[in-house]
Amino acid sequence: MKKMTTTRLQSLKGDRPIVCLTAYTTPIAKVLDEHVDLILVGDSVGMVLHGFDSTVPVTLDMMTMHGAAVRRGTKKSLLVVDMPFGSYQESPMQAYRNAKHLMQETGCDAVKLEGGADFTETIYHLTSGGIPVMGHIGLLPQSVNVDGGYKIKGRDSKTHKKHLEDAKAIEQAGVFAFVIEGTTEKLATKISKAVSIPTIGIGSGVGCDGQILVTDDMINMFPDFTPTFLKKYADAHDLIEKAVKDYTKDVKSKKFPGSENSF
DSSP states (O other): OOOOOHHHHHHTTTTSOEEEEEOOSHHHHHHHHTTOSEEEEOTTHHHHTSOOSSSTTOOHHHHHHHHHHHHTTOSSSEEEEEOOTTSSSSOHHHHHHHHHHHHHHHOOSEEEOOBSGGGHHHHHHHHHTTOOEEEEEESOGGGHHHHTSOOOBOSSGGGHHHHHHHHHHHHHHTOSEEEEESBOHHHHHHHHHHOSSOEEEESSOTTSSEEEEOHHHHTTSOTTOOOTTOOOOOOHHHHHHHHHHHHHHHHHTTOSSOGGGOO
């Protein structure tokens, strides 16, 4: 199949839903690449693989390492790497320097950053300099400390205007698509109809042009994590635990290694 590009992704709006998942390692990327349109190396890696309580501690070096690993397993899908907290907020020049680093060191197709109208200058600076940008509005995980927690957006219809303004502003600044996270379905649908570029939802309902989930959540690596928006499609946690128990039992009983496992 042809390599997915930003322009090909944009052409899917109104044609069919766009399929996206996260990856942080080469083996998972190889599995996803056969099926999805877009692979995101999300800063969620901090919580999923490194045990952080939020995405805030994630560094540029961490995103570079995981981005390069995923690149080695990705041939078809559009590969997007998150810009971590503190790597773009200071100035458009800082953002360009760090985005260039991510693209050169990982080989990704685009970067993603969080924020609405306040970041239009930064987005324009990146896109005019040859760096494709994916946006992210609604619930912003990197701003969780300012927000006072993970709060669903759009419950009060009076706030819809601000979110719509954010969406239109980053579209005009040059993003090729954007994530809508943690909003009511009504608001996300309204935003998706108001812009000409794809919207990718997570916890924002079926009205978006595509959907994304954290792969490790979707395969139930964390049984205690059960938010309303998440559907679990496998039980990797129990599968791995059973394998470990069986291995432990075989080692203790000297059933492993057997003659067929020895030289």
